[in-house]
Amino acid sequence: MTTTVIGAGITVEGEVTTDEDIVVAGTLRGKVQAKEGVTIESGAVVEADVAASSLVIAGALTGNVSAVERVDLQAGARVIGNVKAARVTIADGAQFKGNVDMDV
Amino acid sequence: MATDVSIIGQSTRVRGRIIGTADVEVNGFVEGEVAVSGAVIVGVHGMVGAGVAGRRIVIRGSVRGDLVGVESVTVEEGGRVVGDVRAPSVAIAPGALVRGYVQAGETDAMPAIARVSESAKVAPAPAIAVRSAAKVQAPAALVGASGRHAVAAPVSSARAPMAAQQSVPVSTRAGGQTQSPAPKPPAPQQATRQPPPAPVVPALKKVRGQMAKKRER
Numbered sequence: 262m263t264t265t266v267i268g269a270g271i272t273v274e275g276e277v278t279t280d281e282d283i284v285v286a287g288t289l290r291g292k293v294q295a296k297e298g299v300t301i302e303s304g305a306v307v308e309a310d311v312a313a314s315s316l317v318i319a320g321a322l323t324g325n326v327s328a329v330e331r332v333d334l335q336a337g338a339r340v341i342g343n344v345k346a347a348r349v350t351i352a353d354g355a356q357f358k359g360n361v362d363m364d365v
Numbered sequence: 366m367a368t369d370v371s372i373i374g375q376s377t378r379v380r381g382r383i384i385g386t387a388d389v390e391v392n393g394f395v396e397g398e399v400a401v402s403g404a405v406i407v408g409v410h411g412m413v414g415a416g417v418a419g420r421r422i423v424i425r426g427s428v429r430g431d432l433v434g435v436e437s438v439t440v441e442e443g444g445r446v447v448g449d450v451r452a453p454s455v456a457i458a459p460g461a462l463v464r465g466y467v468q469a470g471e472t473d474a475m476p477a478i479a480r481v482s483e484s485a486k487v488a489p490a491p492a493i494a495v496r497s498a499a500k501v502q503a504p505a506a507l508v509g510a511s512g513r514h515a516v517a518a519p520v521s522s523a524r525a526p527m528a529a530q531q532s533v534p535v536s537t538r539a540g541g542q543t544q545s546p547a548p549k550p551p552a553p554q555q556a557t558r559q560p561p562p563a564p565v566v567p568a569l570k571k572v573r574g575q576m577a578k579k580r581e582r
Contacts, residue, residue, distance in 0.1 A: 268371035268387050275381010275397060281374045291381055 269304060283313075285320070303337050316346070318355075325359075375410050382415070389419070391426070398430065409443060416448070424461075431465070 264282045267273050271287040278294045286302040291309050293299060299313040305320030316328045319335040326332055328346040336354030345362040373379060373393040382397035383389055388404040391411040398415040399405055405419035411426035418433040424444035432438045434452030442460035450457075455469035 264372065265374035265377040265393070266370065266372045270387035270403075271371040271383060271385035271389060271401065273379060273381060273383050275379055277377065277379050277381075279374060279377035279393070281376050283377070287371065287385060287387070 267305075301338075310342075373411070375408075402435075407444070422452070 264284060265277075265279055267283070267285045267287045267289055269286045272290070273288070274290045276292040276294075277283065277289065280296045282297045282300070283293065283295050284300045284302065285305045285307055288306045289309055290307075293307075293309050293311040293313070295311075295313040297313070298315045298317065299311055301307050301316075301318045301320045301322055303319040307320065307322045308324060309322075310324045311322070311326045313328050315330040316326060316332045317335065318326075318333065318338045318340055320337075321339040323341045325343045326340070326345065330346065331348035331350070332344050332346040334340055334344075334349075334351045334355040334357055336352045338352070338355040338357070340355070340357045341359060343360040343362065344357075345364075347363065349361050349363055351357055371383075371385075371387055371389045373383070373389070373391045373395060375392045377393035379393070379395045379397070383391075383395060383399045384401060386402045388406075389399060389401050390406040390408060391399065391413060392408040393410070394412045394414070396414040398417070399413055400416070400418040402420060404421045404423070405417055406423045407413055407417070407426040407428060409425045413426075413428045413430060416430035416433070417424075417428055420435045422432055422434045422438045424432070424438070424440045424446055426443075427445040429447045431448040432446060432450045432452070434455075436452065437454035437456065438450050438452040439456040440446055440450070440458060440461040440463055442458045444458070445462040447464045449465040449467070450463060451468040453470060455467055457463055457467070
């Protein structure tokens with residue numbers, strides 16, 4: 262299984278493009294384009310526009326998000342930005358400020 | 366999932382830099398610098414377009430930029446490095462390609478850098494001369510200009526003259542660069558100059574003696 266992991270203690274500044282899954286537990290600033298899923302773990306800090314197939318957010322994200330399939334904001338997530346996806350879930354305990362666009 | 370190890374996957378491209386305090390494994394492509402205080406592994410399919418700095422650096426892929434290891438740099442078989450390599454312990458395996466100035470060990474090599482940068486501060490005139498020499502050498506050095514800017518300015522100014530005379534041993538180079546402060550340089554210069562006259566004189570005497578013998582005949 263090939264995955265890109267940005268672990269805790271690591272900061273990536275710039276544009277990340279990938280065909281595989283990305284897991285962010287550290288800091289990411291810039292832009293993310295993934296063909297597969299993106300996971301932003303608890304404790305992660307992402308200041309970027311994110312485009313992916315699906316997105317799971319448990320950490321802090323500032324930026325616009327668009328997913329082909331779905332976006333899940335889990336409890337403890339802190340999202341500031343617009344979310345665009347066919348399916349969006351916001352768990353109880355998630356902080357969110359922005360627009361939701363669920364047009365297909 | 367283990368998120369304590371950072372991995373840039375094979376199909377991942379980072380147009381920017383990676384910094385931090387943990388370990389990083391690069392199997393994809395990073396266009397900018399990788400500067401962490403942990404270990405850095407550039408995998409077989411990994412490519413880094415700028416400098417790499419870390420505690421321990423292992424290169425199995427390609428790097429176009431300078432490698433600075435706090436502890437060690439290892440370029441393994443199949444690894445390709447175009448740039449300078451600096452670490453207390455440097456290992457280059459057979460089958461690896463390194464194109465650049467390599468500085469292993471810190472006992473006398475590191476003070477040499479300090480001395481050169483000091484001389485650049487004290488005497489501006491030689492520093493300019495050094496800079497122009499570095500410019501002339503730049504095309505021949507074959508090191509990508511893109512990789513050079515990643516390293517801090519004082520280091521690059523100190524390193525430029527080194528790249529200009531790659532084949533010269535460290536000790537003589539340090540002596541040559543620090544002519545203006547000159548506490549040490551005169552000693553090695555005298556040591557190298559004095560021996561040659563000694564053999565010349567006996568040789569002349571010998572020739573004269575032979576000529577004198579011919580005249581006698």
